[in-house]
Amino acid sequence: MLISLWFAVTSHAAPPPASPDDPLLASTLGHVSADRLQARIERLAAFGTRHTASSATHPTRGIGAARRWIEAELRACAAGTPLQVQARTHLEPAGRRLAGPTEIVNIVATLPGRLGSPRVLVMLGHYDSRNGDVMDAEGDAPGANDDASGTAAVMEAACLAAHAAKTRPLNATIVFAAVAGEEQGLLGAAQLARELDTHFTVEGVITNDIVGSPHGAQGEHAPHTLRLFADGLDPLLRLMLRGAAAEPSPRLKAQQELAAAGGSEDLPTAQFGRHLKQAIETHVPGFQVQLIQRRDRTLRGGDHLPFLERGLAAVRFSEPFENYAHQHQNVRVESGQQMGDLPRFVDPAYVARITQANLAGLLSLAWAPAPPNDVRVDARELSNDTRLMWIGVDGASGYRVLWRRSEAAHWEHALDVGPGARSALLQGVSRDDWVFAVQALDNQGRASLAIYAPPRGS
Numbered sequence: 073m074l075i076s077l078w079f080a081v082t083s084h085a086a087p088p089p090a091s092p093d094d095p096l097l098a099s100t101l102g103h104v105s106a107d108r109l110q111a112r113i114e115r116l117a118a119f120g121t122r123h124t125a126s127s128a129t130h131p132t133r134g135i136g137a138a139r140r141w142i143e144a145e146l147r148a149c150a151a152g153t154p155l156q157v158q159a160r161t162h163l164e165p166a167g168r169r170l171a172g173p174t175e176i177v178n179i180v181a182t183l184p185g186r187l188g189s190p191r192v193l194v195m196l197g198h199y200d201s202r203n204g205d206v207m208d209a210e211g212d213a214p215g216a217n218d219d220a221s222g223t224a225a226v227m228e229a230a231c232l233a234a235h236a237a238k239t240r241p242l243n244a245t246i247v248f249a250a251v252a253g254e255e256q257g258l259l260g261a262a263q264l265a266r267e268l269d270t271h272f273t274v275e276g277v278i279t280n281d282i283v284g285s286p287h288g289a290q291g292e293h294a295p296h297t298l299r300l301f302a303d304g305l306d307p308l309l310r311l312m313l314r315g316a317a318a319e320p321s322p323r324l325k326a327q328q329e330l331a332a333a334g335g336s337e338d339l340p341t342a343q344f345g346r347h348l349k350q351a352i353e354t355h356v357p358g359f360q361v362q363l364i365q366r367r368d369r370t371l372r373g374g375d376h377l378p379f380l381e382r383g384l385a386a387v388r389f390s391e392p393f394e395n396y397a398h399q400h401q402n403v404r405v406e407s408g409q410q411m412g413d414l415p416r417f418v419d420p421a422y423v424a425r426i427t428q429a430n431l432a433g434l435l436s437l438a439w440a441p442a443p444p445n446d447v448r449v450d451a452r453e454l455s456n457d458t459r460l461m462w463i464g465v466d467g468a469s470g471y472r473v474l475w476r477r478s479e480a481a482h483w484e485h486a487l488d489v490g491p492g493a494r495s496a497l498l499q500g501v502s503r504d505d506w507v508f509a510v511q512a513l514d515n516q517g518r519a520s521l522a523i524y525a526p527p528r529g530s
């Protein structure tokens with residue numbers, strides 16, 4: 073009897089299916105324009121410098137002129153769509169990288185989700201720039217790759233997603249933000265993280281920083297590769313190293329408990345990273361996502377960190393190689409080599425694929441239902457079978473149970489169950505040997521983020 077039941081379950085279990093085909097998503101990705109991206113990157117570089125402390129008032133040079141232009145461009149493409157554009161300003165006091173109090177302005181374009189839904193997804197790029205001296209607010213700092221590339225990607229994605237949402241409304245809100253103050257200490261992103269975390273359930277954040285070129289300094293070329301940095305364990309370990317002085321927030325404490333219950337590879341950032349890799353590789357054919365289990369490049373940072381440190385799912389997209397002759401450099405020729413972050417070193421076709429990757433990852437989730445709640449493995453009795461339990465969500469047309477070996481990076485098996493199911497029994501699948509999660513599905517097979525199932529003994 074046990075054997076026949078075991079086969080009954082495994083005959084339904086299958087490898088997790090790819091994201092379903094979606095003609096609207098495909099046509100949205102098809103409208104991403106390398107020419108428009110190139111024109112916007114050149115325009116941003118033409119403001120001379122976008123240093124956070126550069127002129128806020130000069131009509132053509134400095135960060136003020138740049139942000140007025142970004143806002144006007146976004147307003148132009150928001151016309152007739154649900155996209156809402158806002159310049160959000162806060163005053164940052166003098167600090168290690170700010171000589172005096174400075175206005176930080178984030179240009180935020182919000183594409184609202186279903187009425188009353190608290191879910192929000194975030195796409196970031198930073199429009200401020202710097203040269204060799206982080207305090208130099210006057211000298212040229214074209215910042216074409218770092219980070220006009222990410223800013224142009226945000227603008228392009230916002231405009232195209234706005235049209236897609238007109239055709240098919242989103243379940244979750246997407247916030248597209250061009251933020252300032254990254255080079256002076258992630259100041260704009262930190263403010264945005266505070267604002268969004270107060271009002272929404274932030275489900276996932278992507279920062280696009282240095283996404284302009286598939287070329288390395290030694291002739292390497294990887295035009296279909298993206299580095300995706302995703303590690304949610306990092307802030308928990310840092311808290312631990314800081315010792316008892318740092319009391320974790322309730323959210324980080326809950327994640328510590330999840331990590332201690334075998335979920336160290338399954339924190340929200342890891343699930344978001346897995347979702348992005350799968351969605352991108354399905355919807356941007358030929359594109360490969362290198363999923364790196366680190367919060368960022370070694371000893372470096374970006375605008376996802378203020379979100380990550382709050383225990384939110386937050387990742388970084390970057391090009392496959394970085395060329396340090398074209399990053400944080402004064403524009404000059406040295407030993408016959410052109411130094412500086414100039415538009416000519418950016419490949420707009422590559423930025424177009426990055427933009428498509430963001431849209432594939434974010435729209436597929438924004439159209440999906442919310443994830444299930446209180447997912448757990450029923451561990452009240454010893455058993456070689458595994459029972460998963462969860463609390464359902466509105467709008468779900470079913471649920472998908474996922475499992476993989478503890479040493480596997482990606483989900484290996486899936487079992488779909490109906491909308492009324494609140495538990496699933498996997499016979500002959502031991503909770504001691506496998507890692508489990510549950511997703512909510514809509515009637516098109518679009519899946520929510522996976523939620524790790526910790527064992528629950530009571």
Ligand SMILES: [Zn+2]
Pocket residue numbers: 198218219254281282
């Ligand atoms: Zn940057």
